[in-house]
Amino acid sequence: PQVVSDDDDDDMEPPPTQTQSFWSRLTGxxxxxxxxxxxxxQPTSIAFNLDGPNTSDGPTPTVIxxxxxxxxxxxxxxxxxxHQMFGHISMEKLRNMAKQNIIPRHLANCPVPSxxxxxxxxxxxxxxxxxxxxxxxxxxxxxRPGEVISVDQLVSPTPGLVAQMTGRLTTKxxxxxxxxxxxxxxxxxxxxQKTATxxxxxxxxxxxxxxxxxxxVTVRHYHADNGIxxxxxxxxxxxxxxxxxxxxxxxxxxxxxWAAEVDECVFxxxxxxxxxxxxxxxxxxxxxxxxxxxxKDIQAAKLDITIEGDIQDFLGVHIERKSxxxxxxxxxxLIDLILEDLKMPDDTTSKDTPAAxxxxxxxxxxSEDFDNSFNYRSVIGKLNYLEKGSxxxxxxxxxxxxxxxxCPKKEHGEAIRWLARYLKGTRDKGLIxxxxxxKGLEVYVDADFAGNWDPKEYKDRDTARSRHGYVIMYAGCxxxxxxxxxxxxxxxxxxxxxxxxxxxxxxxIPIMNRLKEMKAVGMPIKxxxxxxxxxxxxxxxxxxxxxxxxxxxxxxxxxxxxxHHFRSYVDTxxxxxxxxxxxxxQPADFLTKSMNEELLKRHRKTVMGW
Numbered sequence: 001p002q003v004v005s006d007d008d009d010d011d012m013e014p015p016p017t018q019t020q021s022f023w024s025r026l027t028g029x030x031x032x033x034x035x036x037x038x039x040x041x042q043p044t045s046i047a048f049n050l051d052g053p054n055t056s057d058g059p060t061p062t063v064i065x066x067x068x069x070x071x072x073x074x075x076x077x078x079x080x081x082x083h084q085m086f087g088h089i090s091m092e093k094l095r096n097m098a099k100q101n102i103i104p105r106h107l108a109n110c111p112v113p114s115x116x117x118x119x120x121x122x123x124x125x126x127x128x129x130x131x132x133x134x135x136x137x138x139x140x141x142x143x144r145p146g147e148v149i150s151v152d153q154l155v156s157p158t159p160g161l162v163a164q165m166t167g168r169l170t171t172k173x174x175x176x177x178x179x180x181x182x183x184x185x186x187x188x189x190x191x192x193q194k195t196a197t198x199x200x201x202x203x204x205x206x207x208x209x210x211x212x213x214x215x216x217v218t219v220r221h222y223h224a225d226n227g228i229x230x231x232x233x234x235x236x237x238x239x240x241x242x243x244x245x246x247x248x249x250x251x252x253x254x255x256x257x258w259a260a261e262v263d264e265c266v267f268x269x270x271x272x273x274x275x276x277x278x279x280x281x282x283x284x285x286x287x288x289x290x291x292x293x294x295x296k297d298i299q300a301a302k303l304d305i306t307i308e309g310d311i312q313d314f315l316g317v318h319i320e321r322k323s324x325x326x327x328x329x330x331x332x333x334l335i336d337l338i339l340e341d342l343k344m345p346d347d348t349t350s351k352d353t354p355a356a357x358x359x360x361x362x363x364x365x366x367s368e369d370f371d372n373s374f375n376y377r378s379v380i381g382k383l384n385y386l387e388k389g390s391x392x393x394x395x396x397x398x399x400x401x402x403x404x405x406x407c408p409k410k411e412h413g414e415a416i417r418w419l420a421r422y423l424k425g426t427r428d429k430g431l432i433x434x435x436x437x438x439k440g441l442e443v444y445v446d447a448d449f450a451g452n453w454d455p456k457e458y459k460d461r462d463t464a465r466s467r468h469g470y471v472i473m474y475a476g477c478x479x480x481x482x483x484x485x486x487x488x489x490x491x492x493x494x495x496x497x498x499x500x501x502x503x504x505x506x507x508x509i510p511i512m513n514r515l516k517e518m519k520a521v522g523m524p525i526k527x528x529x530x531x532x533x534x535x536x537x538x539x540x541x542x543x544x545x546x547x548x549x550x551x552x553x554x555x556x557x558x559x560x561x562x563x564h565h566f567r568s569y570v571d572t573x574x575x576x577x578x579x580x581x582x583x584x585x586q587p588a589d590f591l592t593k594s595m596n597e598e599l600l601k602r603h604r605k606t607v608m609g610w
Contacts, residue, residue, distance in 0.1 A: 074110075075106060075107060075110035075111075076110050076111050076112075076113045077113070078104070078107060078110075079091070079094060079107045079110055079112070079113055080113040080115060082094055082103050082107070083113070083115060084115070084117075088115065088117060088118055091112045091113075094107070095107070095108050142182075142183050142184040143184070144184060145182050145184050145185050145187070145212075145217045146182065146184075146212060146217040146218050146219045146220055147183075147184060147220050147221060148182075148183040148184070148220075148221045148223055149180055149181065149182055149183070149219055149221065149222050149223070150180070150181045150183055150222075150223050150224075151178065151179065151180050151181075151205075151222055151223070151224045151225075151229065152178070152179050152224070152225055153176060153177070153178045153179070153196065153201065153225070153227065153228055153229075154176060154177055154179065155175060155176045155196060156174070156175060156176060156177070159173030159174065159175055160173055160174035160175075160192065161173065161174075162174060162194070172194050173194065174192045174193065174194060175193070175194060175195065175196070176192075176193050176195070176196045177190050177191060177192050177193060178190070178191045178193060178201055178204045178205075180205075180208045182217075183223075189208050189211060191203075191204030191207055191208060196228060197228075198228055198231040198232075198233040198234050199233065201228055201229075201231075201234060202233060202234060202237050205234075205237065209241075219243060220243060220244065221243060221244040221245070221246070222238060222243060222244070222245050222246075223246050223247075223248070224245065224246075224247055224248070225247070225248050226247055226248070229245075229247070230247070265277065266514075266517075268518070268521045268523065269294060270285075270290060271285045271286055271287060271290055271523060271524060272284070272285040272290050272291055272294045273285060273518075273523070274294070280314075281305075282311060282314070283295065284311075286524060295307065315389065316331065316333075316334065316385075316389070317329050317330070317331055317389045317390055317430075318330045318331065318332070318333075318430075325434070325435070326432055326433060326434045326609075327432070327433040328430060328431070328432055328433075329389070329390040329430045329431040329432075329433070330390055330428060330429065330430035330431075331386055331389050331390050331391070331430060332427050332428055334382060334385065334386050334389075335386065335423045335424075335427050336427075337382060338379060338382050338383065338386070338420060338423065339420055339423070339424060341374050341375060341378060341379050341382070342374050342379065342416070342417060342420050343373075343374065344417075344420055344421070344424065348421060348424060349421065350421050350422065350424045350425025350426075351418055351421040351422040351425065352422070352425070352597045352600075353422060353594070353595070353596070353597055353600055354393060354394045354396070354397045354418075354419050354422045354594070354600075355396070355397040355400075355415060355418060355419065355594040356415075356418065356594065357594045357595050357596045359594075360452070360454060361397075361400045361401070361411065361412070361415055362452065362454040362456070362457050362460070362463065363404060363407075363409070363457050363460055364409040364410070364411045364412070364457075365409075365457065365460075366456075367409045367410050367411055368409065368410045369407075369408070369409060369410070370408035370409055370410060370412060370413045371410070371413065373413065374413075374416075376405060376408050376412075376413070376416075377405055379416060380398075380401060380402045380405055380416075383398045383401070383402075383416075383419070384398060384402065386398075386423075389430075390430035390431045391423075391429075391430065391431075392431070392471070392478065392481045392591070392607055392608055393590065393600065393604050393607075393608060394419060394422070394423070395469070395481065395482070395483040395591050396467075396469070396483045396590065396591055396592065396593065396594065397415065397419055397594065398419070399483050399484075399485070400415070401415055401416055401419070403462075403485070429608075429610055430608070431478065431608055431609065432608060432609030432610055433477040433478075433609070434476060434477065434609060435475040435476060435477055436475050436476035437475065439473075439474075439475050439476045440474070440475070441472070441473075441474050441508065441511065441512060441515065442472075442473045442474075443470060443471070443472050443473075443504050443505070443508050444470060444471045444473070444581075444586060444587050444588040445468065445469075445470040445497070445500045445501050445504045445588055446468065446469055446470070446497070446500065446586050446588040446589045446591070446592050447466055447467065447468035447469075447486075447490075447493075447496040447497045447499065447500040447540075447592060448466060448467045448468075448496070448592040448593050449466050449490060449492070449493035449496040449497075450463075450464055450465070450466055450490070450496075451466065451467055451592065451593055452464075452465060452467065452485075461489070462485070464489045465485050465486055465487075465488075465489055465490075466485075466486050466489075466490045466496035466499070467483065467484065467485050467486065467592050467593070468483075468484060468486060468496065468497075468499060468500025468503060468504075468592065469481070469482060469483040469484070469500070469588045469589075469590075469591025469592045470482055470500060470503070470504035470507075470588050470591070471587060471588050471591070471607055472504070472507060472508050472511065473607075474511075474515075478607050478608070479511070480507060480511075481588075481591065481607070482504075482507075482591070483591040483592065484503065486499055486500070486503075492542075493540060493542075494540055494542030494543050494546070497540035497542070497543035498540075498542075498543040498546055498547065501543055501547060501578075502565065502566065505565075505566040505569075505576065506565070508576075509566065509569065512575065541580065544578050544579075544580050547566075547570060547578045584602075586603075587603045587606040587607050588603075589603055590603040590604065590607075
């Protein structure tokens with residue numbers, strides 16, 4: 001086919017200027033000489049071949065019409081057209097729409113067409129992984145030890161030291177471990193490995209089977225994850241020993257029985273709790289005689305343990321029990337070391353607050369560098385340990401000073417000296433614990449929205465980040481507190497408060513689970529309620545409303561996946577309740593900002609007891 005184009009401007013008088021017109025440049029003709037020419041202008045013809053260029057080597061290409069571009073000729077084709085227009089909606093819904101006259105009514109009873117796109121999607125659709133059933137073990141029911149062994153392998157992000165008694169120190173490190181769990185008895189065995197190769201994994205398998213043989217147990221079946229256990233060498237090793245082998249589904253590690261679960265580090269015996277962390281352990285309980293008996297039983301089992309003394313020698317915190325039942329935690333020796341590092345004179349006057357409430361500590365990029373009159377990093381490290389051990393009142397300023405360790409300025413050194421003068425006046429103070437039986441688990445959360453904003457440091461994105469602080473208390477005693485700069489930039493005060501609420505409950509929920517576990521084993525938990533319940537106190541109405549009411553809000557939808565992890569504890573199990581509290585009565589407020597002496601004393605009295 002040919003398309004003929006003509007220009008209506010050819011009959012017009014050309015402009016008086018000598019420049020060539022747009023149409024002349026486009027067609028390659030000069031219209032300025034049309035009047036002098038004896039021949040009238042001819043139309044321009046352009047040929048288009050919609051089938052593509054003709055080639056002598058092959059057949060002429062054909063154009064295949066898309067299914068969506070076909071014009072409906074029957075009622076069935078028209079129904080298919082509407083099916084595609086509405087995003088491949090189901091035919092049943094389309095028929096209901098036709099009955100309601102949303103689409104033509106005559107399509108309600110026409111034959112159902114087949115959509116090739118939907119057929120292809122159904123043919124290639126993957127099956128969604130099944131939910132884990134209670135006590136799931138892949139259909140295998142062990143009746144004796146060794147009949148079914150779950151095996152899994154984990155990789156540690158931190159290399160472990162290889163212990164040795166003699167010889168030159170090796171540079172090799174443990175990087176992974178293979179865990180074997182007998183599904184009948186629950187016995188577990190962990191084999192440390194330097195590499196995750198099949199050869200070293202097989203060595204661990206043989207070591208585990210040798211241990212089982214010493215106890216008269218023969219391993220008959222392994223249930224493993226994919227990965228290294230799919231290696232030909234591992235499979236061949238199992239087949240050569242006459243052992244069966246089954247695998248968990250892809251991306252379904254929960255089907256690997258008990259080997260994928262966390263190794264226990266807390267054990268109970270009567271009223272004694274035994275906490276194990278690598279090669280350090282702590283025994284705790286209400287009766288000292290029961291603890292001593294537990295130590296004797298461990299030694300009688302020929303386990304090599306070293307008695308390090310009381311827990312205060314282990315933590316470096318002085319613990320004193322008063323006659324009124326209160327417990328005082330102090331660290332005066334550490335405060336003396338900090339004052340010694342700063343070369344603080346004995347006659348130095350003390351301060352009533354940890355930091356100046358009228359000054360904001362920022363980067364101060366245009367100020368003078370710190371004069372290195374003391375070891376900044378060393379003092380920050382000691383302040384951090386002091387704050388975590390017994391001094392919640394210095395948490396905010398300690399973290400603020402620690403942020404600028406890489407490039408301290410004059411103002412940062414002055415802030416540490418101010419803090420040291422406050423510690424000098426409160427040397428013998430710390431945490432005072434007064435247990436109250438009528439109180440359970442309580443969490444106080446507060447946030448300071450963009451409190452670090454400094455117009456002089458507009459290039460520093462950290463000035464737009466909010467800070468939250470929270471105190472977790474049990475029986476009226478603080479057991480955990482934190483002052484933290486939020487990783488993300490909150491868009492409103494409500495979002496900053498809700499972010500703090502989410503982070504606080506990430507620490508509170510494991511404590512709730514630990515209390516429930518202690519109740520289950522019969523530990524004497526003194527609480528006002530038989531059921532573990534957590535009360536959360538928040539002073540922002542917007543954050544309280546979001547946490548209480550499961551409602552979709554367009555302005556807060558970006559918080560859904562990141563911060564709504566505790567919603568089931570509020571809506572379903574009712575184990576967490578959110579309560580409104582006034583800003584004046586919010587004790588976590590002194591963890592988010594510097595404040596005057598009056599407010600500091602009020603919140604310090606609530607949290608620290610003095």
